[in-house]
Amino acid sequence: MDAQKFVKDFADQFEETNPDEIRLDTAFRSLQEWSSMMALVIIAMMDEKYGVTLTGEEIRASETVEDLFKAVVSKVKK
Numbered sequence: 001m002d003a004q005k006f007v008k009d010f011a012d013q014f015e016e017t018n019p020d021e022i023r024l025d026t027a028f029r030s031l032q033e034w035s036s037m038m039a040l041v042i043i044a045m046m047d048e049k050y051g052v053t054l055t056g057e058e059i060r061a062s063e064t065v066e067d068l069f070k071a072v073v074s075k076v077k078k
Contacts, residue, residue, distance in 0.1 A: 010022060
């Protein structure tokens with residue numbers, strides 16, 4: 001799985017945030033646009049694009065976009 005594609009897919013879910021602001025090391029919960037609704041949007045995107053279901057707990061345990069990427073990768077390999 002390509003990390004940069006993952007970052008782009010993640011960034012594409014935000015309407016007001018400049019995609020260039022989002023990188024693997026971005027603390028996504030610090031983004032102004034982040035909310036519980038965005039968490040649901042991200043969960044849906046991961047299911048649709050990667051066939052992976054992340055739980056709310058997995059999102060809460062993640063600090064950066066890279067943490068989310070690693071969580072998805074670990075589920076894709078299973």
